Amino acid sequence: MTPRHQRSHSRRRVLFALGGAAVAVPAAAALAPYALADPSTGPAPAAAGALPVTIVNSTGAYDNASVHVYIVGNVNGTQVRVTPDGTTAPVALADNGADGYTDYALSLAGSGETTLSLPYMSGRIYVSLGEKLKFKAVADGNGDAALQYPAGWVSSDPNYPVLHDCAEFTYNSSGMFCNTTMVDMFSVPMAVRLTGAADQTTGTLRAGGRSAAFAAVRAADGFGSLVVDDTRIVAPGHGLDAGLFASDYLAPYIDEVWSTYTGKDLTVTTNAGTFTGRVRAGQFTFAGPASVSFAKPSTRDVLFCDGALAAPNDGTTGPVAAVLGAGLNRSTLLSVPAQPATDAATFYTTALTNHYAKAMHAATQNGKAYGFAFDDVADFASYVQDTAPTGFRLTLTPFD
Structure with a gap:
């Protein structure tokens, strides 16, 4: 498929x-x-x-x-x-x-x-x-x-x-x-x-999944304010806009990704083929089926998969942006230099990660x-x- x-x-x-x-x-x-x-x-x-x-x-x-x-x-x-x-x-x-x-x-x-x-x-x-x-x-x-x-x-x-x-x-x-x-x-x-x-x-959801999701997000450092009583959990992007979530939460991880790939390649495989990228002059630049590049995203860009990670329907930039967005949310870009990562065991393993998404997956x-x-x-x-x-x-x- x-x-x-x-x-x-x-x-x-x-x-x-x-x-x-x-x-x-x-x-x-x-x-x-x-x-x-x-x-x-x-x-x-x-x-x-x-x-x-x-x-x-x-x-x-x-x-x-x-x-x-x-x-x-x-x-x-x-x-x-x-x-x-x-x-x-x-x-x-x-x-x-x-x-x-x-x-x-x-x-x-x-x-x-x-x-x-x-x-x-x-x-x-x-x-x-x-x-x-x-x-x-x-x-x-x-x-x-x-x-x-x-x-x-x-x-x-x-x-x-x-x-x-x-x-x-x-x-x-x-x-x-x-x-x-x-x-x-x-x-x-x-x-x-x-x-x-x-x-x-x-x-x-698995048995007890809703309660487990609420508990996991409430316990994750920086995420607790996203839990609204027993009514809902707000996604961190919207929490950021509402002042409930730190606007620079993922900045250290994003910085480390940008620093790491100034010295080595990241590959991203899509239907169009394999793109090979490095950070040059602050831009994550990929060569392959087409030349595509991305400015360093903000935490908000990562959580919404938008802004610097906007994914146009062009068959090249869009798919690469989607894979980068997923890798940043799942915190796999440093550990898996050939993307997309496909082993769920490698997802959300760092301290700075999308703990909200992690809790949603764990609940199902x-x-x-x-x-x-x-x-x-x-x-x-x-x-x-x-x-x-x-x-x-x-x-x-x-x-x-």
């Missing part, structure tokens, strides 16, 4: 399509890079290619009446939400109620499993427990209606007090591409199961999680896909 960081989907295009400036700014980092590829189909009836979606409440802490589901996203650049009958409806400013917010919640069945229908679209399935989420329809820069998504890592966001989380997907004529995500935060344990040509499950049964944007490098993300899907199941797993 081709590693997803080497595929030709565009994360940046998807971010724009899902709301651009209308989405709460911090939410941009929420999208995993390749599960949300743009739908490749042209305009189609809302019910075209409907995929059965089953929601299973196995929290053990909330009954079905306390669980609210939202399916929101876009079709061909238009922001939409899924209605109870399984069709898409464009977001409209008139959808805001007297309180200033929409109510797009889909209710679960009185008991047992709930079956919904998913049309072709790209987006997220949000779940909230106990309270409904406050999505606000606003006008974007072009005057079109768009949604302000929940930003649970922003204390002033109206959804900050609400226990909620989401999974991500693209469903189109090419298949179903989906994942659980902790890129922005971790709150509600959930798993996805995708059936079709294969039967695949990912995201499932299969060791896969989306702890940062390019966690799909070497296939360590909680991502599955199927070109002939027959069903999708989202299970809210126990709060233990």
Whole structure:
């Protein structure tokens, strides 16, 4: 299977399509890079290619009446939400109620499993427990209606007090591409199961995984402020923006990488071929199938896999940037000079590392999680896909 960081989907295009400036700014980092590829189909009836979606409440802490589901996203650049009958409806400013917010919640069945229908679209399935989420329809820069998504890592966001989380997907004529995500935060344990040509499950936490993740992040030096009671753990990038995490946390490790590779080579292998790089005049410069170079990133650049590590969809700079971003988050660049590192035993072994992502992976049964944007490098993300899907199941797993 081709590693997803080497595929030709565009994360940046998807971010724009899902709301651009209308989405709460911090939410941009929420999208995993390749599960949300743009739908490749042209305009189609809302019910075209409907995929059965089953929601299973196995929290053990909330009954079905306390669980609210939202399916929101876009079709061909238009922001939409899924209605109870399984069709898409464009977001409209008139959808805001007297309180200033929409109510797009889909209710679960009185008991047992709930079956919904998913049309072709790209987006997220949000779940909230106990309270409904406050999505606000606003006008974007072009005057079109768009949604302000929940930003649970922003204390002033109206959804900050609400226990909620989401999974991500693209469903189109090419298949179903989906994942659980902790890129922005971790709150509600959930798993996805995708059936079709294969039967695949990912995201499932091990017994006690949620509690273990909270405890591990709380105990890691410099990370404790990211834990918000028993509600959520904020990803360190967002914590940095909120003043909860040191802006120079990874600087010593980044400096050591830059210093080390002034005197020896780092190789990065991608679908385009092998790139060989050294630091010259402060730039990590690679030769190979193309010449690419990177300025020394900041801690924020590493945590968001952006800035100096921005990954354009060009087949050369993008894949190398993704591998560097993964190596810096996993702290493998010094110990593994031939990247990408593929042995999970070599990940997160240094004192200065992304302890948040480390805790997310340790919490799952299969060791896969989306702890940062390019966690799909070497296939360590909680991502599955199927070109002939027959069903999708989202299970809210126990709060233990």
